[in-house]
Amino acid sequence: MGRDELAESLEHIFACVSDMIKGELQGSNTALELLEKMNLRVADKYKGYGDVACGLRVFMDQLKSKSSSFDQYIKQLDQIEQQVTELEAIISMLDKYITSLETKMKSVYHHVPNK
Numbered sequence: 001m002g003r004d005e006l007a008e009s010l011e012h013i014f015a016c017v018s019d020m021i022k023g024e025l026q027g028s029n030t031a032l033e034l035l036e037k038m039n040l041r042v043a044d045k046y047k048g049y050g051d052v053a054c055g056l057r058v059f060m061d062q063l064k065s066k067s068s069s070f071d072q073y074i075k076q077l078d079q080i081e082q083q084v085t086e087l088e089a090i091i092s093m094l095d096k097y098i099t100s101l102e103t104k105m106k107s108v109y110h111h112v113p114n115k
Helices: 003-111
Strands: none
């Protein structure tokens, strides 16, 4: 093998190694570009989630505010329920008393002598 053949072989080897390294670098560069695009896409998606979460927080605060305004009505309803329960007890007692009076009146009219 002559000197020219050796130089050509070495030049061919260097060209092949150079092409191989360029290919690997291009593959790495493509993978990095893809990763960057994926990161941007994920960041954009999470930004949307953040906006939704912020909106939900505002909605929950509004619900909490409305809920606290209903508390006074719930207290009033509890008081009305208590009063109705007491009124039902009084009506029951009056009903028993009236029934007792009716029985006594019937008894009195039953025993009154006819003229």
